[in-house]
Amino acid sequence: MGRSPCCEKAHTNKGAWTKEEDQRLIDYIRKHGEGCWRSLPKSAGLLRCGKSCRLRWINYLRPDLKRGNFTEEEDELIIKLHSLLGNKWSLIAGRLPGRTDNEIKNYWNTHIKRKLLNRGIDPQTHHPINESAALSDPKTPPSQVTPAAPPQNAAVPSTFPYLNAVKPKTEYSSDNGAASSGTTTDEEIRQNSDCYHSYNTNSGHEELNLELTLGSRSTRSGEPGRVTGADSEPWWAPETGETETRGVCLCCNLGSREPCRIRQTAKWVPQKTDRKF
DNA sequence: AATCATGACAACCGCCGAGAC
DNA sequence: GGTCTCGGCGGTTGTCATGAT
Numbered sequence: 001m002g003r004s005p006c007c008e009k010a011h012t013n014k015g016a017w018t019k020e021e022d023q024r025l026i027d028y029i030r031k032h033g034e035g036c037w038r039s040l041p042k043s044a045g046l047l048r049c050g051k052s053c054r055l056r057w058i059n060y061l062r063p064d065l066k067r068g069n070f071t072e073e074e075d076e077l078i079i080k081l082h083s084l085l086g087n088k089w090s091l092i093a094g095r096l097p098g099r100t101d102n103e104i105k106n107y108w109n110t111h112i113k114r115k116l117l118n119r120g121i122d123p124q125t126h127h128p129i130n131e132s133a134a135l136s137d138p139k140t141p142p143s144q145v146t147p148a149a150p151p152q153n154a155a156v157p158s159t160f161p162y163l164n165a166v167k168p169k170t171e172y173s174s175d176n177g178a179a180s181s182g183t184t185t186d187e188e189i190r191q192n193s194d195c196y197h198s199y200n201t202n203s204g205h206e207e208l209n210l211e212l213t214l215g216s217r218s219t220r221s222g223e224p225g226r227v228t229g230a231d232s233e234p235w236w237a238p239e240t241g242e243t244e245t246r247g248v249c250l251c252c253n254l255g256s257r258e259p260c261r262i263r264q265t266a267k268w269v270p271q272k273t274d275r276k277f
Numbered sequence: 278a279a280t281c282a283t284g285a286c287a288a289c290c291g292c293c294g295a296g297a298c
Numbered sequence: 299g300g301t302c303t304c305g306g307c308g309g310t311t312g313t314c315a316t317g318a319t
Contacts, residue, residue: 016287016313038304054305055288090307105308106286 013047017056021046025053026061059100066098070107078104078112083126 013021028044034057036043037050046053059065070078074096081092089101089108096104108123116123 014289036304049289051290051305052288058306059287087308101307102287110285 012041012049012052014052017060021048022056022061025057029057029061055102059102064098065100070099070111074099075112075115078108079116079126082108082112082123 024044024046028040028046032043037054039050040046040053041048041050044053048056077095078092081095085091087105089105093099093101093104113123116126117129120129121127122129
């Protein structure tokens with residue numbers, strides 16, 4: 001069928017953004033807020049594709065972004081989340097306030113991959129490399145592949161034996177033609193989270209709160225209590241006055257598996273009107 | 278000093294799902 | 299129910315900086 005282009009490409013700039021363009025975009029969003037990306041460039045006087053404006057704002061101009069190097073704690077959190085979610089960068093970003101999916105994706109590809117390889121861990125499967133080779137060997141029946149015991153001192157549960165419960169899209173997409181659609185359901189994540197919890201409880205690893213929702217396609221539904229990726233607005237619980245930034249609920253401490261109390265008792269609304277710049 | 282290789286990351290592209298009509 | 303538009307995501311590419319030769 002084909003789709004019409006998102007903008008008139010003949011009259012749009014490409015490549016790096018100039019300071020003037022950045023300022024125009026910032027000024028416009030200050031005045032009018034986010035949204036309507038398609039019409040934004042024209043309204044803001046920018047010769048850019050709406051998508052490009054959105055990306056620039058989300059990844060580099062948003063005021064709540066944390067710049068600078070990733071900390072060791074962030075490294076390990078990314079690795080843990082990736083082991084559970086695969087290349088769901090927006091979901092991973094949702095657990096790292098101030099970080100964007102693009103930033104995490106780049107960081108993964110340039111730093112963490114190498115870091116894991118140096119540890120002898122396959123960055124896609126999170127299994128030891130030799131074991132991953134066995135797993136990917138079509139001659140080896142899955143039943144004959146025995147997951148190794150979790151490493152005692154590793155910061156990351158690299159051989160987490162329940163990972164096969166949910167197959168990250170990129171890791172298994174070539175399994176066969178009848179493989180999963182690549183969409184991880186909430187239920188799958190929840191199940192996997194439970195497995196992960198059990199594993200971590202037994203092994204003494206820090207427990208992760210992974211009450212995650214795939215928010216990537218629900219952002220227009222305005223569903224209260226969502227947890228989303230890089231696109232997320234801060235949410236505000238009027239009954240408590242608490243906010244959550246980019247989908248990370250402040251009332252849920254890392255490690256708590258209890259349902260979010262605020263989510264149960266308060267109505268969540270997007271805090272769009274009083275953004276701070 | 279010049280050239281090449283590599284790393285880092287900003288930006289683009291194509292696809293998809295949700296919602297509107 | 300079908301079609302179209304929009305916003306969003308993940309993969310990939312392009313470009314610049316830095317280091318090695």
